[in-house]
Amino acid sequence: xxxxxYNRHMLIExxxxxxxxxFYPDExxxxxxxxxxxxxxxxxxxxxxxxLGSTGEAPALDDAETAxxxxxxxxxxxxxxxxxxxxxxxxxxxxLAAAETAARHAYxxxxxxxxxxxxxxxxxxxxxxxxRSVADRSPLPVLLYNIPSCVPYSIPIAVIAELxxxxxxxxxxxxxxxxxxxxxxIAATSSAPRRTVTVTPxxxxxxxxxxxxxxxxxxxxxxxxxxxxxxxxxxxxTAPPVTPLKTRSREVGFQVLTGSTAAVLQALEMGASxxxxxxxxxxxxxxxxxxxxxxxxxLKLAGEKQQRTxxxxxxxxxxxxxxxxxxxxDFNGYYGGRPRLPLLPLSAQQKLEVEALLADIRN
Numbered sequence: 001x002x003x004x005x006y007n008r009h010m011l012i013e014x015x016x017x018x019x020x021x022x023f024y025p026d027e028x029x030x031x032x033x034x035x036x037x038x039x040x041x042x043x044x045x046x047x048x049x050x051x052l053g054s055t056g057e058a059p060a061l062d063d064a065e066t067a068x069x070x071x072x073x074x075x076x077x078x079x080x081x082x083x084x085x086x087x088x089x090x091x092x093x094x095x096l097a098a099a100e101t102a103a104r105h106a107y108x109x110x111x112x113x114x115x116x117x118x119x120x121x122x123x124x125x126x127x128x129x130x131x132r133s134v135a136d137r138s139p140l141p142v143l144l145y146n147i148p149s150c151v152p153y154s155i156p157i158a159v160i161a162e163l164x165x166x167x168x169x170x171x172x173x174x175x176x177x178x179x180x181x182x183x184x185x186i187a188a189t190s191s192a193p194r195r196t197v198t199v200t201p202x203x204x205x206x207x208x209x210x211x212x213x214x215x216x217x218x219x220x221x222x223x224x225x226x227x228x229x230x231x232x233x234x235x236x237x238t239a240p241p242v243t244p245l246k247t248r249s250r251e252v253g254f255q256v257l258t259g260s261t262a263a264v265l266q267a268l269e270m271g272a273s274x275x276x277x278x279x280x281x282x283x284x285x286x287x288x289x290x291x292x293x294x295x296x297x298x299l300k301l302a303g304e305k306q307q308r309t310x311x312x313x314x315x316x317x318x319x320x321x322x323x324x325x326x327x328x329x330d331f332n333g334y335y336g337g338r339p340r341l342p343l344l345p346l347s348a349q350q351k352l353e354v355e356a357l358l359a360d361i362r363n
């Protein structure tokens with residue numbers, strides 16, 4: 001992957017799967033299965049993928065493993081899929097190092113959680129300083145990550161509103177599950193600066209890898225022989241014609257995404273730009289159908305699609321967590337496998353429960 005082709009601003013719109021990290025039984029990373037999963041997600045209608053978020057067990061990986069997972073996932077993903085890397089660490093320095101790794105592999109944005117170990121000292125000033133310091137030097141645009149189930153506090157809405165003014169902070173994933181909080185975030189950030197993003201003619205995101213592929217294609221070795229030269233008896237190799245990447249511009253504000261499958265429709269109706277969902281790792285089509293029905297202005301169908309996923313997403317994703325999502329991946333044709341210890345695999349009874357919940361949510 002050629003570094004250097006990335007957008008300073010990025011369209012983060014639609015449904016994104018927070019993908020899992022596969023492991024062998026001895027807990028080594030199973031890179032072949034990661035490649036296979038990413039390739040299959042790439043054939044779906046998902047807008048993009050989040051690699052090494054909470055569902056990806058990011059805190060359980062060391063720096064070398066993190067770098068290799070980011071590389072393998074980027075190389076396996078289709079160029080048109082937006083790639084977001086989870087890079088949150090306990091220090092600004094470590095977070096920036098992970099962001100630079102993501103940039104080298106042409107990711108489109110980074111997802112940054114707040115530090116957790118010194119939670120008692122994460123004052124408003126400390127949180128602002130952390131995110132501003134990361135955003136000031138990150139080579140990729142920053143998405144804030146609020147996940148109070150893993151971090152012992154929520155980012156204050158006033159802090160989010162202030163960070164939304166930063167030129168390199170483009171949005172937030174809020175996994176609180178609190179619909180009224182989401183409404184307040186959208187209202188508080190409505191005055192954030194509008195940003196011009198590059199999109200396709202049908203207003204879908206143009207990714208860093210799309211830009212890099214076109215630039216690479218323009219410099220590939222000469223292999224093309226024109227019909228004119230062949231007819232004249234001269235077989236001169238020339239560079240193949242490169243189809244120009246057609247783009248247009250679009251203005252977007254601060255982009256708010258929900259991390260709760262149960263709140264996707266409500267979030268979209270409030271003005272959210274999309275959702276980043278762990279449940280989409282095992283049921284991408286079911287999650288995407290909610291978004292498509294909403295885009296088609298069929299609120300009745302969108303509500304039915306939302307209701308269809310409600311029990312399964314709450315039990316599998318919110319309650320059983322990474323272990324539940326991984327087993328659901330196994331059940332639905334992706335490779336899940338076991339989580340890394342100390343996370344425990346599901347019991348036999350829990351597996352039967354997941355299978356029953358997903359009986360009509362197949363891919």
